[in-house]
Amino acid sequence: RKLGNHKVKTKCPVCGDEITTRIRVRSYWVTWCTCCICCMVGLALCCYAFIPFCVNCTQRVQHFCPHCNNLIGTN
Numbered sequence: 783r784k785l786g787n788h789k790v791k792t793k794c795p796v797c798g799d800e801i802t803t804r805i806r807v808r809s810y811w812v813t814w815c816t817c818c819i820c821c822m823v824g825l826a827l828c829c830y831a832f833i834p835f836c837v838n839c840t841q842r843v844q845h846f847c848p849h850c851n852n853l854i855g856t857n
């Protein structure tokens with residue numbers, strides 16, 4: 783499931799409780815490196831639209847249930 787980068791209120795599919803997800807953010811260095819090059823190309827072209835994209839693509843956010851620790855979804 784796509785849940786975005788922030789905590790969300792949802793129903794846990796495992797324990798059935800209404801919960802606010804616990805999130806864990808991971809950055810991938812290789813992805814970051816690729817995005818860095820992407821950003822530099824973007825800057826060289828004076829195309830600032832690249833920057834928010836580059837910041838976003840380095841992060842992987844996982845949402846967990848605080849009760850049963852089930853992985854509910856990602857960003």
Ligand SMILES: [Zn+2]
Binds near residue numbers: 794847
């Ligand atoms: Zn749960």
